[in-house]
Each structure stands twice: as structure tokens, then as C-alpha cells.
Amino acid sequence: MLRTLSRYAAAAVLSIASAFALADDPMKVGFVYVGPIGDHGWSYEHDRGRKLMEEHFAGKVETTYVENVAEGPDAERVIRRLAQSGHDIIFTTSFGFMNPTVKVAKSFPKVTFEHATGYKRGDNVSTYVLRTYEGRYISGLAAGMMTKTNTIGYIASFPIPEVIRDINSVYMAAKSVNPDVEIKIVWVSTWFDPAKETNAANALMDQGVDVILQHTDSPAPVIAAEKRGLKAIGQASDMSEFGPTAHMFSVVDEWAAHYIRTVDEVMNDTWEVEDYWGGFKEDMLSIGSINDNLPADVKKVVEDAIAKANAGELNPFTGPLKDNTGKEVIPAGHTLTDEELAGVNWYVEGIDDTIPQ
Amino acid sequence: MDMELITNILFAMVRTATPLLLVALGELICEKSGVLNLGQEGMMLMGAVLGFIVTTLTGNVYVGVLVGVFGGMMMALLFGFSVQILNTNQVATGLALTIFGTGLSAFLGYSFVGQSIDGFHSINIPVLSSIPIIGKMLFTHDLLVYLSFALFGGIYWFVYKSRAGLKLKAVGENPHAAKALGLPVIQIRFMAIAFGGAMAGLAGVYLSLAYTPLWVENMTAGKGWIGLALVVFATWRPERILIGAWLFGLASILHLVIQGLGFEISPSLLAMLPYLVTIVVLVMLSRDPIKQKLFTPASLGKPFRAGD
Known part of the structure; x- marks a missing residue:
């Protein structure tokens, strides 16, 4: 709880700072996890993907994550907060985050949203899933x-x-x-x-x-x-x-491949709405x-x-x-x-x- | 269903029930003194994580058990200090303890996720373990399960037969009268709270060192709450806590075995079974309102200040 709060505080301060900074700021990417990153399973793997992605873009990307987010109204609040604090891409990593993601995405047309395992997409919402x-x-x-x-x-x-x-x-x-x-x-x-x-x-x-x-x-x-x-x-x-x-x-699960690919597309303005399926061939x-x-x-x-x-x-x-x-x-x-x-x-x-x- | 399957079901029932039994017996003693501690889940998690960390570092499960139990006790004393000395609300403080324990255990255990240890092994008791059906059910477990049997016996005797148990109940029924009789109310409550914490710590240790020898965040998955509910449904009687815990264990196992046997019952319905069966049976057992009143600690949850 405390960790999440302090992370929020840090994110809020950073977003104020970034408003005054120059254009070559790192791209901000947010992640929302349903479980603890210490579950040695689903959320743990998403977080491993996040770290590998951050490493890949060394310095060009800055990531934030919020763990243990309950599916439902709480998720909407968390996603909205990430969008408000200047994140360029937000990955929501559980099926139950589908409706909140689509809803928040409508109010933030400039932010790119990516929702794992869902089936609802929007002008700025893609979905991705593993084979x-x-x-x-x-x-x-x-x-x-x-x-x-x-x-x-x-x-x-x-x-x-x-x-x-x-x-x-x-x-x-x-x-x-x-x-x-x-x-x-x-x-x-x-x-x-x-x-x-x-x-x-x-x-x-x-x-x-x-x-x-x-x-x-x-x-x-x-x-x-x-x-x-x-x-x-x-x-x-x-x-x-x-x-x-x-x-x-x-x-x-190898989520990093998709995270790197998506961030790369957003950086180069080639990102498009899609339903992405990744398996062995896609290194996922x-x-x-x-x-x-x-x-x-x-x-x-x-x-x-x-x-x-x-x-x-x-x-x-x-x-x-x-x-x-x-x-x-x-x-x-x-x-x-x-x-x-x-x-x-x-x-x-x-x-x-x-x-x- | 053949004999071997039934034997295996009963064996698994006892194993599944052990953490519930431990945490519920601890809370029973705590509540008998008139203190309601809702921090079971937090104390269990602290016990589980400390037991696992210490076992990983020292390679000795017994040291792990001791530290885990001690950790649960320290958490309980923190609660005791708040409610008894600072006079905070018991319900709110207990809930805070659960939230605190969940977060702190995750923080401490972060770098231990994904590590494996050699936990407790089963010890078959000669002769007794070869009795058909109940031999495997009762006498082929690990040390912590045997310890839970012994603790059950000890607590049963303590609550019903001992002089100290009488004092504990007096404090829980009417602390003011107990104080007038010269009993050290605050001290007795501190001991009961500490014991409850130690038992919750032991329940957590059992999970992380014996049942599933690993650490993952939030691994208790609500068992502390079930233990808490068991105490109430068992109307504060140790023998009914044992029945309740075993019933819960049995229904949890049957829910899985029945599916494997190919019966076509909805798994969501079956998943409800443990809760349903336990509640129905325990409510049936304690439907006599007079007896129920007799066993409920009258001052449960009410604050008692040192100066009163």
C-alpha cells in the first residue's frame, strides 16, 4: 500500500516536472497489474517484461507500475490517475480491466492504451494475447x-x-x-x-x-x-x-517482445489499433x-x-x-x-x- | 470410491484443516479474554514469510518455525499495545494489522519469491500408521500437524479444566469484576493476545514450510478470515473448532475429488461447498440460544482501560 502511494507521489511530482522540461524527455509507460509482482506467475511475468523493455530502451523510457489492483471501479481510478500524470502508453494486464480501460481511453485520446486478453478495442485501445x-x-x-x-x-x-x-x-x-x-x-x-x-x-x-x-x-x-x-x-x-x-x-510467458514492439511503434508514430496474438514465432x-x-x-x-x-x-x-x-x-x-x-x-x-x- | 481413495481424502482433510485449526484456536484464546483481533491474516503472513526467510538463510526449519512464531507474536503485541495502552478501537486496529502484515510480508519476502527449500517431511508413526483408514489420516503427517494435535489437547484442557483458563474466562466475561477479584486484567489480556499471535504465526509457518514449501505474496489466500469465522460459528468451543476445521477441510477436498471422478455438478457450486457445509453444521450444533450465550465472552470487543 505504502509503496503504491509513494510511487503515486513520485509520479505526480515527476509529471509536474516534465511539463516544464524539454521535448526529448523519456517516454512514460504505465502498467496496471491485477496481482502482486511477487506471485511468481502472471503479474511477475508482466513485470519481468516491463523491466526488459525499460532495459532495451535504456534511458529513453520511464516506467511506472501499480500492483494488486482490484478488477472493477478501483481499476478505473488507477488507470485514470496514470493517464492524468502524463503517461504516453498504459498497459492494463488483466481481463477484468477491459471496461475501465475502454472508458478511460475515451477521455484521453492522446494516450495509447493496450489491454491484455480482452476483446473490446477503441480509437486508442488495442488488445494483445498469448497463443x-x-x-x-x-x-x-x-x-x-x-x-x-x-x-x-x-x-x-x-x-x-x-x-x-x-x-x-x-x-x-x-x-x-x-x-x-x-x-x-x-x-x-x-x-x-x-x-x-x-x-x-x-x-x-x-x-x-x-x-x-x-x-x-x-x-x-x-x-x-x-x-x-x-x-x-x-x-x-x-x-x-x-x-x-x-x-x-x-x-x-515472454511479454517483453510485445512491450518493446508497442513502445517502438508509438515512438515512431506507426502504432495502429489491432488485436495482437503472439506465440513462439513472435517471441512471446x-x-x-x-x-x-x-x-x-x-x-x-x-x-x-x-x-x-x-x-x-x-x-x-x-x-x-x-x-x-x-x-x-x-x-x-x-x-x-x-x-x-x-x-x-x-x-x-x-x-x-x-x-x- | 475405493478404500485407498477414502483414506487419501481423510489424510488430505487433516492437512488442509491444520492451518485453520491453528489460527482459530489462537483466536479462541484471544477472544476468551474479551479481545477481538481481526489481524489473523496479517499475523499469518508475517509468520509465513519470516519462517521461510530464516529457513532459507539458515537451512534449519526449526529455527524458521521459532522465528515465524515469534514474528506472529510480535505483530499481536503491537496490536495489544495499541488497543490496551493507547485504547484504540479493536476492530479498526485488527483490520489495520491485517493490511500492515500483508504489505510488510510482501516487502520482506520480495527477494525470496521463486526460491525453494526443503521443508518438513512426513514422519510415519510405527504400528499406529498401519491401522486401516485412520492410521494414514492421523499418523503419517509432518511434525507441525502432530504439534497441532498436541496444542488442541492442551487448549481443550486449558479452557475447560484449568484454573488459569477460568481466570481467562473471568476476564473475558467481566473485566471489572475480574479486576475487583484481584486479577491483572491487562496482563492476562496481553498474554492471550500474544498466544493468539503465536498460533497465527505457526499457522503461517505451516503453510510456507510444510504444506506448500514456498513463499509467494498473499499465500494465505483468506485462511485467517476463515479461522476467524470458525471461532464464531463454533461458539467459542475448541472441540467444535476442530469439527469445523475438519469439515471445511473435507468439503474442500471433496470439491476437487468429485470432479475427478466425473460427476457432473457445477464446479462453482462445489466451490461453495466448504463454506456451506461448515456453516450449516455448526449452526445446527449451536442452535440453543441459552447455551450459545453461555459460551460467548460477554465483554468481547469492549475496551477496558488500565485505570478502570
Whole structure:
């Protein structure tokens, strides 16, 4: 709280100062985070991206961040404050900041706004999102090859298209290397609760799961898998530290690429409103810390898939594809467009479960 | 559901309930003295972060536990000093303690995020741990869980059977009468507050050193508040706190296990289950208004000045 306040005070003073200063002032970039930067997950990665971006522009960019901002009216106040204090670009990094961002953007037409994971854009509001399903596909390949019980477990947060898309991606990949594979999904209704994530991992492992994948942000599931001598794949951040033998690899978010690109565009006046999707090819995802204890054939498959993803050729959502009720959802020869990807609300054929309503 | 699954569920129930049990028992003693401390969450976080930092630096979990417990206690004494000596409002001060503890723990722990430690390991008690079902449930835990059993026993005896417990309750019922009897009200309340802080610190340490051996900001995720609510719903009785904590733990586990078994119930509904079950059962248990009044500390939350 105090840190945020003092940062505000500093930002206010700076903005007054900058009004009198010369034109070659550093560009001011603000970030709004939903969680603490110490969560070792979502907000931590955005903040890592912020630091790398600031480093990249050495001296030409000055950044401010506000962490732990609740989604809702509080967010609007924070975003407005950043806009008023002379920030040129503002990144709002959580889905729930969508409406406040669009609203504030209308009153500050000269400021550039970028909102992560949303779908509402405006004259000065773009959106950006990760192609997490690419990383999930690679995870699915490794999980499908490594499971001995032919059962992989997925700790899911909330039934939104991003999560459902990723579950499909994991299953399709696992099935392609192991036709007998089954996926067990547990919804924990939270993005971050180490104790609950541990319980979920244990509940899955009690039911025969031997590879844990997570769509939540704490490293707790990796620790739980390590304790049982089973396998896990890290999410968002490099989690190798937490499971010397259990950790197979992590799918790491790399927001810096997008932050550098956006700031560069604004500096050169080439910025345009868009819905930006970044994956391996765009350097916005990477596979971190592949464990040495993985069998050579698994490593080979993972590395081949990474190469394919880096070339932008990993498109799991290519027809013909049926959902798990037998209805055709993607016709033959068609690959889902980004817009269609944003609306995935079905499980692919073979997943023995239903999406919670 | 087979036997092994049931055994595993009961084992996980006890583990999940442990931090709630610890923090609620501490708050019970504090409230029995008539002081309402809403700072549980802040004290737990301080316990968790200090325990983790010290364990990382020294490599010794026991030193970590001691420092974590001490940290929780110091936070509680800060609260005690404010409400008893400076006569601040208990509710406001408690809330401030939570906010302060959340911020301070984040600040102290910042450079320890992402580090891993070798936390507590389970110790299987010979013979007892091989009893079917309850063997695994009660006798295959880590040291801190066993300690929580012992603390439960000790607190049960203290509240119902000991002379000191009687004094504590006297202070909580009517501090003026207690003072007239010659009891040192302020001192007794200080001790109760400190004990509550130590227990909250221990609950935090359990999270960061045993349950999920890591530090991340705000890792208690509201457990302090649940513990606080448990005390009220258990009508200030230790045995009901144990029942409540176990029920909560059981429902939290079932919510996850049921999904894995493939039942088609909405997960949002299931996520509500722990709160619902615990409240319903404890309210049913304590629906007798006379008995309820009997166990509620009469002067709870009311200020008592040293000069009164």
C-alpha cells in the first residue's frame, strides 16, 4: 500500500516536472497489474517484461507500475490517475480491466492504451494475447509420452475460452502420441491459491494421474508432484526450481517482445489499433528449463515441436475436427482464425467431460 | 470410491484443516479474554514469510518455525499495545494489522519469491500408521500437524479444566469484576493476545514450510478470515473448532475429488461447498440460544482501560 502511494507521489511530482522540461524527455509507460509482482506467475511475468523493455530502451523510457489492483471501479481510478500524470502508453494486464480501460481511453485520446486478453478495442485501445495453446500442445506431447497410467491431469481455473482452448490443445497433442490417453480436469475456481492448487494436484494423483498440468499461477502443483515422485509441467514462469526431478519443462510467458514492439511503434508514430496474438514465432512464448532426466525420444519430440512453433506452423485447431458430442466444429481444410479461437467453447472429441456452465 | 481413495481424502482433510485449526484456536484464546483481533491474516503472513526467510538463510526449519512464531507474536503485541495502552478501537486496529502484515510480508519476502527449500517431511508413526483408514489420516503427517494435535489437547484442557483458563474466562466475561477479584486484567489480556499471535504465526509457518514449501505474496489466500469465522460459528468451543476445521477441510477436498471422478455438478457450486457445509453444521450444533450465550465472552470487543 505504502509503496503504491509513494510511487503515486513520485509520479505526480515527476509529471509536474516534465511539463516544464524539454521535448526529448523519456517516454512514460504505465502498467496496471491485477496481482502482486511477487506471485511468481502472471503479474511477475508482466513485470519481468516491463523491466526488459525499460532495459532495451535504456534511458529513453520511464516506467511506472501499480500492483494488486482490484478488477472493477478501483481499476478505473488507477488507470485514470496514470493517464492524468502524463503517461504516453498504459498497459492494463488483466481481463477484468477491459471496461475501465475502454472508458478511460475515451477521455484521453492522446494516450495509447493496450489491454491484455480482452476483446473490446477503441480509437486508442488495442488488445494483445498469448497463443498459449502452442505451449500447451508441446506440453501435451510430452505428457502423453511420459504418462505410464495413460492419465494426465489438468488443474483448470475458470471455464473461459482461453482455458478450454488449452485443454483441447493438450488433449489433441497427447492423443497424437498416445491413443489410449485420458485427461482428468479439475476446476479450482481461482487463479492463485497455493494450498488449493496442492489439494487439486493431490486429488488428481490419488485418482491415477501421473503427469500434472496447471492453468493456475503458483508453483504448488509442481511441488506436490515432486513429493510423490511424479511429473509436472510449469506454467507462466520457469518453475524448475520447485521440482528438480518432477519438473519436465515450463511454458514461459515472454511479454517483453510485445512491450518493446508497442513502445517502438508509438515512438515512431506507426502504432495502429489491432488485436495482437503472439506465440513462439513472435517471441512471446518459450519453453524453459527442459529437464535433463527426460528420455531422449521425448526431448526430441519437444524440440521438434518447438522448432515447428517457432516457424509458426503449429496449428492444432485445423479441420476436420469434431467436438465431444460428435458435431463437426471445424470443417476440413479450415484453420481457426484468431477471432474464432477467442470463442472456443467446446471440448474436442475424446474428452470425457462436459464444460461447466 | 475405493478404500485407498477414502483414506487419501481423510489424510488430505487433516492437512488442509491444520492451518485453520491453528489460527482459530489462537483466536479462541484471544477472544476468551474479551479481545477481538481481526489481524489473523496479517499475523499469518508475517509468520509465513519470516519462517521461510530464516529457513532459507539458515537451512534449519526449526529455527524458521521459532522465528515465524515469534514474528506472529510480535505483530499481536503491537496490536495489544495499541488497543490496551493507547485504547484504540479493536476492530479498526485488527483490520489495520491485517493490511500492515500483508504489505510488510510482501516487502520482506520480495527477494525470496521463486526460491525453494526443503521443508518438513512426513514422519510415519510405527504400528499406529498401519491401522486401516485412520492410521494414514492421523499418523503419517509432518511434525507441525502432530504439534497441532498436541496444542488442541492442551487448549481443550486449558479452557475447560484449568484454573488459569477460568481466570481467562473471568476476564473475558467481566473485566471489572475480574479486576475487583484481584486479577491483572491487562496482563492476562496481553498474554492471550500474544498466544493468539503465536498460533497465527505457526499457522503461517505451516503453510510456507510444510504444506506448500514456498513463499509467494498473499499465500494465505483468506485462511485467517476463515479461522476467524470458525471461532464464531463454533461458539467459542475448541472441540467444535476442530469439527469445523475438519469439515471445511473435507468439503474442500471433496470439491476437487468429485470432479475427478466425473460427476457432473457445477464446479462453482462445489466451490461453495466448504463454506456451506461448515456453516450449516455448526449452526445446527449451536442452535440453543441459552447455551450459545453461555459460551460467548460477554465483554468481547469492549475496551477496558488500565485505570478502570
